């Protein structure tokens with residue numbers, strides 16, 4: 372008898388788990404599964420990233436599902452399409468030996484009719500993003516009157532993305548008698564608020580330390596100057612020829628630009644962010660999961676909760692505003708007990724952001740040195756040798772040429788021959804990194820006086836730490852009031868009694884308008900355009916600008932609010948097949964392509 376049987380799961384489920392290689396329940400599964408099976412209390416469950424929370428809530432639901440009924444009994448809400456799809460697939464895997472279970476996943480940006488057809492067939496379990504779920508409820512295609520379980524996965528992120536109204540609408544049409552399950556890896560204040568709002572006397576369980584990162588992830592940082600941030604990223608990719616990583620950026624704009632640069636520079640990279648259509652996002656994810664892409668450059672929202680096997684690195688191109696998000700980012704690696712490395716590329720100015728993260732994850736960042744040319748060339752050389760050792764020789768294809776080839780090479784000694792073959796690929800690397808400068812350390816004095824990024828308008832807001840404002844709540848406030856899905860948020864500076872934030876200047880006028888009657892926890896909010904430069908702290912300059920000014924910028928972008936929303940636009944840069952040779956499907960690493968730009 373398996374340990375999963377002992378938790379009260381039927382044999383069909385246990386068999387499916389065995390197929391998936393799940394031998395024993397993880398700690399959160401051990402606690403949550405019997406709790407959900409045996410009691411009807413609401414549940415708040417915390418466990419580190421990558422410890423199997425999806426199975427922890429899905430398995431007991433599958434166990435208790437009324438298979439005689441076709442009514443929707445469980446609704447699982449998640450912030451992004453990718454995550455909803457992943458959860459839906461996981462549940463299908465778990466119930467593959469159970470008859471009469473239908474799981475339907477609903478999310479924006481995809482054909483609604485197909486989803487409606489799925490619902491009509493009778494879906495006992497629906498996994499959805501909030502926007503599309505509301506849409507289907509309004510169309511009377513999704514009926515939640517028989518709901519027994521509501522699962523809020525990554526609930527804090529749903530609120531941060533401005534889904535509060537949608538969540539309210541969804542929960543309103545569910546029966547009073549139901550079990551609400553909230554699963555999270557972090558414990559920001561928002562999660563507490565959700566529990567208060569949506570749950571009745573929840574039982575709380577936690578496995579491991581709240582907010583803690585995955586156990587087997589090591590955390591490293593590279594201190595460099597701003598101008599060396601991107602070259603550092605390239606060196607990290609070059610020194611790890613088998614890299615399979617997610618690079619996190621803070622904005623869509625940055626995500627697009629880093630991905631475009633990597634592609635131009637010959638790496639197997641692409642971008643994942645909310646400006647892409649659903650189809651584009653699917654293609655990128657498919658290529659990444661199949662390891663045809665080695666580097667996925669993503670925003671926090673797009674990559675929240677993604678479970679990709681065997682990532683070697685998570686790279687924080689810029690650290691997130693909120694320490695909690697770092698936990699979610701680094702948790703993409705080191706999953707299911709495996710090891711992983713989470714890297715932060717930081718400047719002097721960002722060094723202070725490490726401490727709050729360290730206290731959240733309960734671990735120290737280790738300072739690392741950006742590798743020099745010699746180290747990179749050595750790694751690449753041995754990667755090349757490995758490739759030579761592993762290459763499959765297609766005898767039939769090559770045989771007809773061999774005689775001629777041998778004839779041409781007959782005067783070259785064996786040792787010399789090896790050197791020459793290796794050099795064909797390696798020379799490019801050697802010459803690229805010859806005399807490459809040391810990128811370590813940030814001695815730039817560019818900080819503090821830098822003026823605001825010309826694409827953003829900077830605002831003063833009369834709320835600060837004292838009012839309970841933090842970056843996530845500020846972003847939520849902006850999204851809530853702007854009621855706009857495509858607004859890019861730049862730098863945020865939360866001070867004691869007031870704060871500053873930047874948003875895409877194309878939306879400056881709307882923002883001023885939108886905040887005129889805004890409130891925050893019963894306080895009226897004052898938002899004004901300010902010309903004060905970044906990083907100074909102190910009082911605002913007082914120089915008010917007449918609203919409505921500023922250049923129009925059609926750039927769009929910004930923080931994803933809605934998983935189903937923005938389908939247009941998107942990254943249309945060169946396809947990942949452009950720029951240099953990228954080796955075979957699973958080859959990994961730099962494979963002799965061009966290297967351009969700063970080394």
Ligand SMILES: Nc1ncnc2c1ncn2[C@@H]1O[C@H](COP(=O)(O)OP(=O)(O)OP(=O)(O)O)[C@@H](O)[C@H]1O
Nearest residue numbers: 393395396397420421422423424425556676678707
């Ligand atoms: N009991 C188990 N034994 C082996 N592998 C497991 C077990 N439970 C889950 N896994 C695997 O562990 C990985 C992480 O699981 P899952 O995605 O549910 O994590 P999570 O806790 O939801 O993470 P996050 O907080 O990052 O969203 C998945 O690949 C899953 O298949």
